[in-house]
Amino acid sequence: MDSDQENSSSGPSGSLLESLGAELVSILAPVSACMLFVVLLVRALVVNSSQLQAPAIALVIYAEDPSDSTSEKLGGALLNALVFVAFVTAATFLLVGLFYLRCTKCLRLYVSFSIFNVLVYLGAALGVLFVQTYSLPVDVITFSVVIFNFGVVGVLVAFPVMPVPIIFTQGYLVLIGMLTAFWFTFLPEWTTWFLLVAMALYDIAAVLLPGGPLNMLLELASKREEELPALVYESRPVVRPGQQGSQSRRWRRRVVVAASPSTSAETAPSRTSLFARIFGYRVVSPYQTVSMEAPQQAEILQAPEEEAVETSPGEAGDGAGAPGNRDRDPAEEAIPLMSRHVDHRMETLSAFMANEERAAGAIHDELRELNNDGSEGGELGRIESVTEGGIKLGLGDFIFYSVLVGRAAMFDLMTVWACYLAIVAGLGATLALLAVWRRALPALPISISLGVVFYFLTRLVLEPYVLQLDTRLVFF
C-alpha cells in the first residue's frame, strides 16, 4: 500500500513529519502524563472529599466553609492566594540570598530534603488513601519499607547526585509533580482559582521584572556560570534508533557569531579539548557570546541543534592550539552524528554542553520555590530553551498545570479536555515566544489564563449546550 512504500523509502533520510516538533512533543508528553495521572487519581479516589486535608499553608487565613456567603468565600479565597504568594516570594528571596552567599551545599541539602518529604509524606498519604478506598490488604511494615525506599531512590535520582538513566530522573520528577498537584487540588474551589491566577501573576513579576527574585537568580547563575540547584524537568534531545552513519539526521547548530573571539576563545578550547579527549570528538562550542544578530536562528520546533565535528582522536589533543578555525566557521557544518548506542554519552554530552552554554552566558534560569506546610518544597520554574539539550520546564509548572486540570476533573471530563487543550496551547505559545524573544520566560501565565477562561466557558456555556443536544441524541 502507498504508506508502506513511503515508510520503507523514508527510512534513512527520515521525513519532515517525523523530525519537526519532536522537542515540543517531548515536553508535552511528560506534562500530559502528569496531568493524566492527577486526573485519574482524582476520579478514582475522590469519594468523600471532606475527609481529605489540603495543604494547610494555603489555608492559613481562611478555611472555606460551605455555609459562608459568596462574598465571604471570595474574599477569603483572595486572602489565601495572596498569603500563599507572599510565602512563595519570601522563600524565593531566601533562596536567592543563599545562592548569593554560595551556600551550595545548603541548597542541595534543602532540595534533597524537600524531595524526600514530598515523596514520603505525600506519597504515603496517597497510599493510605488508596488502601482505604479500595480496601487493599497491606501491613504497616511492608508499607513503610516500600515508601521509604521510594523516597530514598527519589532523592538520589530526581536531583541526580550520580549518573542515572534519564528516564528515572524524568519519571521521578513527574511523580513528584503529580503528588504535589494531587494534594493541592483539594483546596477549596475558589481558593484554587485565585491561587492559580495569583501564581501566574507572580510568575510574570518574578521573571520579567528586574527586581524579581527569579530574575536575580537567573543573572547570578549566568554570571557565575553555575548550575542552579533546582528541580527542573529536562527533556532530552531526540535520537532516533536505527539511524546510523552519515545518512542520519543532520544536526544544525544554532550559531552566534563571536563578538569577542579573544576572551571566549580562551575559555572555549580548554573545555572543548577536555571534552574531546574524553569522547574523541571535537566539539565546536555553541556560541561564544549571545548576540542578537544571530545568523541562523533555528526555529524552536526544529530538531535540536548540536554539532560535533568528528575528528581522529589524535587531533583532539591539540584543540587548545587552534581555536581560531574552529570558532570562526562552524556555521555551515552540518555533521552527521549520534547513533543510539551512544545515548549515555549523549547525556553527558548534553550536560556538558549545558555547562558550556552557561559559560557563554546564554542560559537564563529561573527558580521559584514552593513551601508547603513549611516542610516540603518543590521547585517551580519556567521554560528555558537550551539549544542542544531538550527543553527545560520547571517542576512548579507541572504542578500548577496539573492542579488546574485536577480541579477541572472534579467537575467533568469535558472541562478536563478543554483545560488540557488550553494549557497545551499556552505552552506552545510560550515556547514560540521563547524562540522569538530568547530570554527566560514564565511558563505559567498564558497557559493558566487560557485554562481558567476555558474552564469557566466550558462549565457555564458549553456543557448545557452539549448536554441538551446529547440527551436528545442529536449530534453534529
Added chain:
Amino acid sequence: MTVASGVGYTLIALGPGFSLFFLSIVSKPLLILTLLASTLVWLASLVALAIVWRGFLPLGSSDWICLPLLASSVALQEFLRVHFWRTFKKVESSLNGVAVRISKPPLRPSEKIEIAIALGFGHGLAHSIMFCLSLLTPAFGPGTFYLRSCPQMPFFLVISLISLGFLLIHTFSMVIFFKGYEDHNSGLRFFVPAMHAVASSLTLVNLVQNGCVIGTPLVMLCAALTLFVCGKSLWQKGD
C-alpha cells in the same frame, strides 16, 4: 454497569480512533501537534456556538430549535474547514522551506494525506470526547441508563455508536475535502458539507420515539459511505 462496560463503550466509540492514532500519528510529532491544534480549533468553534445559543437553553419541550442549532453548527464547521485548507496551503510552503533547511525531503503526497487525517481526527476526537466520553462516566459505575425515546438500546451504547460514526465521518471528510481542492474536483468538495449536513439531519430522527433504531444505523451508513468515497478518491491517484 461496572468498569468493564464503561471500558467497552469507550472502545466502541474510540477503538478505530485509537488504532489510527497509534499506527499513524503517534510516531510523528508534527502530526501530534496538528491533532492538538485542530482539536483546539474545533473546541473553540463549539464554544462560540454555545455562547450564541446559550440564551435558548434549556430547550425544554421545544425540540424544533434543534434544527437551526444543527444548521448553524454544521455551517460554521464547514466554513472553518475551508479556512483549514487555506491555512494548510500557507503552512505547506513554509514547511517545505524548513525541509530544505534541515535536508529533509519536502512533503510527499502521502504525508499531505496524513496531515489531513490528523486534522480530521482532531475534529473527530474532540467530538467524541465532548459528546460521548464525558457522558460515559456514569457507565463505569453500577446500573445503566435508557432514554424514554429509545428503550431498545442503552443510552451509552447509542452515543458510542453514533460518535464512532461521526469520528469516521470527520476524519475522512477532511481527507476528501483536501483531495477535492488538490485535484480541483468540486464534486468531492461539495460532498463533504453535504455529507456532514445529511448525517446531522439523520440524527434528528432520534428525536422521535423509537427513532434511534433507525437513526443510528443510518449514521453508520453515512460513515461507511464517507469511507468508500475517500478510498475511491485516493485510489484514483494511481497507486
